[in-house]
Amino acid sequence: MSLHFIQEPLDHTPPAIAPTQPVTLHINGEDHTIQIAPWTSLLDALREYLDLTGTKKGCDHGQCGACTVLMDGKRINSCLALATVYQGKQITTIEGLGGEDDLSPLQQAFIDHDAFQCGYCTPGQICSAQGLINEGRAKTEDEVRELMSGNLCRCGAYTNILSAVMEVLHDGQVVVDNGTLVTIPMQPTQSSSVN
Amino acid sequence: MNSFTLTQAAAVDEAVSDFAGHTGAAYLGGGTNLIDLMKENVSRPTHLTSLNHLSALGQIEDLPGGGLRLGALATNADTAWNPEVEVRYPLLSQTILAGATPQLRNMATNGGNLLQRTRCYYFYDLATPCNKREPGTGCSAINGMNRVCGVLGTSESCIATQPSDMCVALAALEAVVRVQGPNGERTIKFEDFHRLPGDQPELDNTLAPGELITAIDLPAQGYAKNFTYLKLRDRASYAFALVSVAVGLEMDGNTIKTARFALGGVAHKPWRDQAAEKMLEGQTASPDLFRQVAAKVFESAIGYGPNSFKIELGKRAIVRALKQATEMDQALDSNAFLNTNP
Numbered sequence: 001m002s003l004h005f006i007q008e009p010l011d012h013t014p015p016a017i018a019p020t021q022p023v024t025l026h027i028n029g030e031d032h033t034i035q036i037a038p039w040t041s042l043l044d045a046l047r048e049y050l051d052l053t054g055t056k057k058g059c060d061h062g063q064c065g066a067c068t069v070l071m072d073g074k075r076i077n078s079c080l081a082l083a084t085v086y087q088g089k090q091i092t093t094i095e096g097l098g099g100e101d102d103l104s105p106l107q108q109a110f111i112d113h114d115a116f117q118c119g120y121c122t123p124g125q126i127c128s129a130q131g132l133i134n135e136g137r138a139k140t141e142d143e144v145r146e147l148m149s150g151n152l153c154r155c156g157a158y159t160n161i162l163s164a165v166m167e168v169l170h171d172g173q174v175v176v177d178n179g180t181l182v183t184i185p186m187q188p189t190q191s192s193s194v195n
Numbered sequence: 196m197n198s199f200t201l202t203q204a205a206a207v208d209e210a211v212s213d214f215a216g217h218t219g220a221a222y223l224g225g226g227t228n229l230i231d232l233m234k235e236n237v238s239r240p241t242h243l244t245s246l247n248h249l250s251a252l253g254q255i256e257d258l259p260g261g262g263l264r265l266g267a268l269a270t271n272a273d274t275a276w277n278p279e280v281e282v283r284y285p286l287l288s289q290t291i292l293a294g295a296t297p298q299l300r301n302m303a304t305n306g307g308n309l310l311q312r313t314r315c316y317y318f319y320d321l322a323t324p325c326n327k328r329e330p331g332t333g334c335s336a337i338n339g340m341n342r343v344c345g346v347l348g349t350s351e352s353c354i355a356t357q358p359s360d361m362c363v364a365l366a367a368l369e370a371v372v373r374v375q376g377p378n379g380e381r382t383i384k385f386e387d388f389h390r391l392p393g394d395q396p397e398l399d400n401t402l403a404p405g406e407l408i409t410a411i412d413l414p415a416q417g418y419a420k421n422f423t424y425l426k427l428r429d430r431a432s433y434a435f436a437l438v439s440v441a442v443g444l445e446m447d448g449n450t451i452k453t454a455r456f457a458l459g460g461v462a463h464k465p466w467r468d469q470a471a472e473k474m475l476e477g478q479t480a481s482p483d484l485f486r487q488v489a490a491k492v493f494e495s496a497i498g499y500g501p502n503s504f505k506i507e508l509g510k511r512a513i514v515r516a517l518k519q520a521t522e523m524d525q526a527l528d529s530n531a532f533l534n535t536n537p
Contacts, residue, residue: 019200038201038243041230061231062299074272074301080230081302084201085223085247131297137276149432150296 023084027052028096038084043067045083046093054094054123058152065151068124068131069093075131077150094123097130105171106130109164117155125151129165141166196233201243207252207375207409210244214405215377217242222407224268224307227299232312235319237328252306252409255279261415267306267373267408271361272297274305284413286422286443287364293426294360296433306408309362309372309388312399313355313463314435316340326352327396334396342501343435346509347462347493353396354499357389357464358435364424366457366465367441370413376406389464396463418443418455421523425516426459427508436460438509440516444475449521451475456516458492461509468492480521482514489513 024033025045034049043060046052046069058066060079067079070092098104106126109115116122128151132138138147144165145158153161200217204210214220221240223229224247232238246252252268255277263283265274274280275291295303312318317325317335324332336344336354344354365385372383389400402408421444428434439459445452454475458466471491478484489510496506 038199039196039233061234062227065296065298068298071301075298076302077227077298080227080299082201082223082226082230082243082245085203085226085245128298131301135276135297146432147297150298 021084024087025050025083025091026089027091028093034083036083038082040083041079042069042081042083042086042091043078046078046091052093052095055127056120056123058121058124063152064121064124065128066121066124068127068151070127070131070134073131073134075128075150092127092130094127097126104130105168106133106164109167110161113160113164113167114157115160115164116153116157121151121153121155125153125161129161129168132165133169138169144169197236197239197241199241199243201245203245203248205248207249207407210246210249211375211377211405211407213244214407217244220244222246224304224310225270225302226307227295227303228307228311236321237312237319246304246306246407258412263413265305265411265413267410268304270301271295271303271305271308272300275300283419284364284368284417285419286417286424286441287361287368287413289422290364290424290441291361293424293439305361305411308359309365309408309411310400311357311359314358315344315355318355327355327392330395330397337499340501341499343437343460344499344502345460345462346496346498346502346505347458347466348391348464349462349497349499350392350394350396352394353392353463354502355392355396355463356460357399357462358460359465360424360426360436360439360459362389363436363439363441363457363459363465365411365413366467367443367455368413368417369455370411372408373410373412374402374406375409376403378403380409382412385465386467392463399463416443416445416453418445421446421520423516423520423523425512425519427512438505438512440509440512441465442516442520444517444520446480446521449480451478451480451521456513458509458513461496461505466492475517480517482518485514485517486510488517 020035020037022033023036024031032050046055055069056066058064062077062080067077068075069078071089098107106129132147138144202213204213219241221243223243223245249268252266254266255269256264258264263279271291275288281288315336317323318328323335326334334353345356370385372388423442426436426439428436436459442456444454454472471488474488493506493510498506
């Protein structure tokens with residue numbers, strides 16, 4: 001076989017040892033300082049350095065949405081984010097949205113609507129749905145489908161995910177920039193059609 | 196991913212000199228394409244100059260004379276949902292929202308959107324030859340799985356396409372790219388920014404080494420009354436265009452006064468054909484005219500087998516997009532992203 005596809009060696013030597021540096025991340029309302037290399041993704045910082053394993057690694061290429069977290073209230077793919085670049089930003093993960101005893105409205109709605117099967121995509125789905133609600137753009141089911149297209153569910157729980165998101169969308173919960181969940185007064189809407 | 200160092204630049208001048216001071220440097224914007232390419236070992240910079248602290252480049256502001264300046268570091272989401280962009284340049288807003296996902300649009304920057312690399316399968320596949328990735332190794336796509344590849348302006352060394360949606364609208368809107376580099380500032384007309392592959396497919400654009408995009412300037416004419424972005428793709432959402440058409444028209448009744456349109460998914464750059472645009476101007480809008488224009492655009496097209504369908508699809512897309520744009524009564528509402536699905 002021809003070896004023409006083997007890449008030429010770099011004409012300069014990359015640094016052999018990782019130049020790690022202290023990085024302070026503001027996550028779920030608290031500062032955390034960790035010693036990491038510049039290539040550490042925000043996803044790896046959360047999971048491997050801070051034990052916040054609620055955020056999941058799916059494709060690690062920005063295609064599946066399992067790693068979705070909120071940055072200053074906006075949803076991003078943490079797998080494509082270098083942690084060091086996100087110093088000074090307010091990061092909210094699934095752990096920051098709510099815990100066992102204080103589930104966020106979306107977490108509760110996902111349970112109520114049976115909006116998952118294996119559960120692997122769920123933290124990303126919920127963070128993404130929270131970002132969608134914060135954006136305030138999607139109102140109809142078609143719009144929610146379109147604006148949730150960055151989160152794949154291989155179990156195919158989309159129908160129930162949509163129901164869960166629609167229910168909370170109508171109750172008007174938003175995450176503000178410091179990561180806390182507040183209720184925005186909304187005009188009365190009809191109650192959810194799904195119990 | 197190979198090892199690298201990283202600098203957070205605090206000012207544009209500092210970014211340009213930091214880049215110049217590091218062999219193997221790359222600028223880091225939102226990272227949605229670059230970090231992915233680094234994970235795949237397709238890009239192997241040994242230093243990143245991060246632009247994420249250059250807040251001055253994140254603005255969207257009026258220009259004298261009625262235009263709008265889009266900061267290079269403004270995100271795609273903030274640009275698409277900027278009230279001025281939505282009202283004055285709905286074609287651009289709609290086009291940005293037709294691409295990627297909300298998460299990616301929240302990270303991806305305007306400057307970075309112009310610089311995203313092709314999604315040709317072989318460019319990403321280190322086990323196969325690719326002249327764009329490794330010059331001189333050959334093109335695997337020409338006789339391979341080239342369904343996503345180009346049919347216009349291709350060369351024997353490369354048939355890759357430029358994948359951006361946003362750039363198709365910027366081409367139709369005749370935007371101007373502002374750059375700063377080691378030799379100072381300059382502007383580049385959008386049609387001159389991306390290039391055809393020729394025998395140097397490794398070069399996507401006409402930026403000089405070390406040059407940094409600082410802004411994208413939109414002219415005053417935003418074609419906000421008669422416009423369309425028609426995107427044809429394998430999935431209804433979150434897929435690159437097989438063929439797309441961005442149209443901006445100035446109409447007087449049923450007569451087309453000014454016509455601008457560009458195609459995505461068919462070439463190494465957003466494809467504009469100014470002779471075809473001229474065929475529309477001063478004419479009464481009609482399906483026959485649109486078919487003649489579409490035929491003109493694709494008269495030099497070359498299909499490579501799996502992608503040959505793009506020639507007929509492209510012609511029909513032009514006809515439909517022009518029809519939609521001429522028949523518009525008013526600008527679409529702010530949730531226009533749903534209207535891009537045919």
